[in-house]
Amino acid sequence: MNIQKLMKEAQKAQRQMAEAQERLAAMEVEGSAGGGLVTASANGDGVITKVRIDPSAIDPDDVTLLEDLVTAAVSDAQRKAKELQERELGSAVGGLQGMPGLF
Numbered sequence: 007m008n009i010q011k012l013m014k015e016a017q018k019a020q021r022q023m024a025e026a027q028e029r030l031a032a033m034e035v036e037g038s039a040g041g042g043l044v045t046a047s048a049n050g051d052g053v054i055t056k057v058r059i060d061p062s063a064i065d066p067d068d069v070t071l072l073e074d075l076v077t078a079a080v081s082d083a084q085r086k087a088k089e090l091q092e093r094e095l096g097s098a099v100g101g102l103q104g105m106p107g108l109f
Contacts, residue, residue: 036086039074047083057076
């Protein structure tokens with residue numbers, strides 16, 4: 007592979023990566039726990055943007071349960087955001103897989 011072709015492929019991959027990152031920034035995933043009593047939303051970067059707690063999940067005598075539900079919902083949202091990142095960014099750099107020495 008000549009250097010000129012390699013440079014073109016790298017530029018193309020860079021554009022695709024930037025486009026994928028823009029798409030990710032606009033995407034949102036939702037995680038939940040307790041059968042939907044607690045939900046957490048995250049953007050494509052994995053940043054939590056919203057947490058919703060159903061009032062029936064609030065028991066002043068069992069704060070630990072609510073804490074566990076929030077933690078589980080946030081973890082679920084972040085896991086889904088990571089999967090989304092892998093899918094979106096993986097397809098953006100897929101064309102570089104065949105270039106020796108890059109991956």
